[in-house]
């Protein structure tokens with residue numbers, strides 16, 4: 397008979413679901429992952445940060461990731477007109493990892509889920525969550541199975557790792573407006589045919605539009621002569637470019653000469669996609685018998701590639717707490733022990749995203765004579781070490797970036 401009970405039910409097998417399941421399983425907690433789609437499936441978000449290496453290691457998945465042959469990534473580069481600067485994860489303030497990877501998410505997410513399964517996690521695909529209840533002594537999910545039949549699943553606790561599916565925020569009316577405006581992203585994968593020897597394939601390149609400083613592009617190289625390329629702008633700004641995604645993306649690239657030159661011979665061989673209004677938030681990250689992980693909680697903005705890092709960090713913190721709660725019978729205060737610590741890093745990233753769009757971050761990074769110690773602190777944030785409380789540029793983000801930007805503006809050379 398099919399088993400439909402577990403200590404922990406996890407909704408979704410993306411990075412947060414896979415990592416949470418592996419970490420719980422490692423501690424002997426019985427968990428069941430219910431994923432709506434079949435893998436591999438496309439997901440955007442290919443540039444990873446160095447801090448995830450620590451978490452992959454803890455989940456015993458690092459050897460498999462290293463063996464896959466993903467593009468090695470050692471930092472991030474930024475270009476605005478003829479200004480260029482780059483950060484090397486090896487030169488950071490935090491005593492952390494010096495690299496990450498640039499990954500095709502279809503391959504990466506399947507690899508993580510398969511690794512969790514190899515470790516003993518039960519992952520069921522084409523299982524869609526329809527409803528949730530937490531009355532009585534159990535958490536319950538109503539689930540549509542692949543043959544269309546519906547069944548009740550029971551557990552002590554549910555982790556919602558459903559990403560943009562946002563299962564529990566929708567079902568429990570937890571949605572809360574993001575503080576960021578509605579932006580749109582248009583993106584694809586290309587055969588890049590970049591011949592410029594100065595182009596650094598080991599870094600994400602973030603380029604800024606020459607006339608609209610809040611419009612930016614990513615270029616994320618993969619190892620096989622291919623790249624992920626995308627543009628981000630406020631929805632209204634893209635409206636005049638029409639409805640055809642490929643036309644919009646190519647027109648925007650053509651407006652930024654450095655990017656246009658780099659991609660002059662690129663072959664657009666994959667359908668161009670768009671996502672509108674991806675920034676999201678919730679009233680609470682936890683409740684009776686449930687917690688929200690990754691994008692099912694809050695998603696800020698793609699500019700600092702923080703999404704997968706936050707997803708894995710939330711999985712790491714939540715699985716540690718759940719182990720203590722379920723295995724040791726400890727009383728966990730999910731507000732002070734989960735939500736607050738997680739949000740410390742998320743809010744640090746938020747400060748950087750705000751500084752990106754209001755121009756402070758640009759004025760800082762393109763300053764011709766940067767203070768090296770401060771650059772290292774900023775580099776730690778770009779490497780994903782947003783939870784390092786000893787880093788003033790992670791701990792007091794807004795204040796520090798404001799003061800530094802003012803200093804950069806008043807001493808331009």
Ligand code: FAD
Pocket residue numbers: 407408409410411412413430431432433439440441442443444445523524525526557558559560561562563581671674689690691692695698701702703704705707
């Ligand atoms: P997901 O990866 O979305 O996984 C959720 C899973 O839940 C999915 O497999 C889904 O099928 C499943 N699911 C959904 N609903 C149900 C249901 N009802 N029942 C069962 N299963 C369900 N992040 C980075 O780190 N680097 C980047 O460069 C980056 N670029 C981005 C660019 C853009 C334009 C956007 C919008 C985001 C970007 N991100 C990036 C963010 C990143 O993609 C996400 O933060 C990350 O995928 C979140 O992981 P997750 O595990 O929370 O959710």
